[in-house]
Amino acid sequence: MTAPRGRNKALFLDRDGVVNVEKNYLHEVADFEFMEGIFPLCSRFQQLGFWIVVVTNQSGIAQGFYAESDYLELEKWMVGEFARRGVAISGSYHCPHHPEFTGDCDCRKPKPGMILEAGLELDLDLTRSVLLGDKERDLEAGRRAGIPRLGLVHGLTRLETVDFDGFPGTNPDDLPAILGDPSGWA
Secondary structure: OOEEOOEEEEEOOOEOOOEEEEOOOOOHHHHOOOOOHHHHHHHHHHHHEEEEEEEEEEEHHHHHOOHHHHHHHHHHHHHHHHOOOOOOOEEEEEEEHHHHHHHOOOOOOOOOEEEEEEEEHHOOOOHEEEEEOOOOOHHHHHHHHOEEEEEEEEEEOEEEEEOOEEEEEEHHHHHHHHHHOOOHOO
């Protein structure tokens, strides 16, 4: 699958550790805790014309810790919470697989399947997009999909810093300014 070159640009977000506080096999609303700073960050990117897209590995489904319907219910609630704060989630993609339980797939990060699927479905230009993740496998999926601007997020309960394309230790609030005017990107 080739990286799409559509009309729209996106801010891709890993879920656990970026959108919400990392908790093993999180699948219930009562346990969901948003990372401090995620709403203002997404709002700023949205104001710059970025579509907000979540891409997340959810191997707990394959391992039987929760059902896919549990994940989808939580996702619907999460998207609604963003909407209540004025942020539209344009797409949310999940990989329910785990190689030991379901075999190999093209969507489990570090493979780029979810990103490429979003690119096609949402008419995205991945070369003008940004990806934020909290693990190297997130960034590797972005690299494989052709996203040139990749940020590694640090912080346990709030977005503290992002190591981003030669700007180590960047405050997430400064990302839109550091990235400059995306209209001039390739």
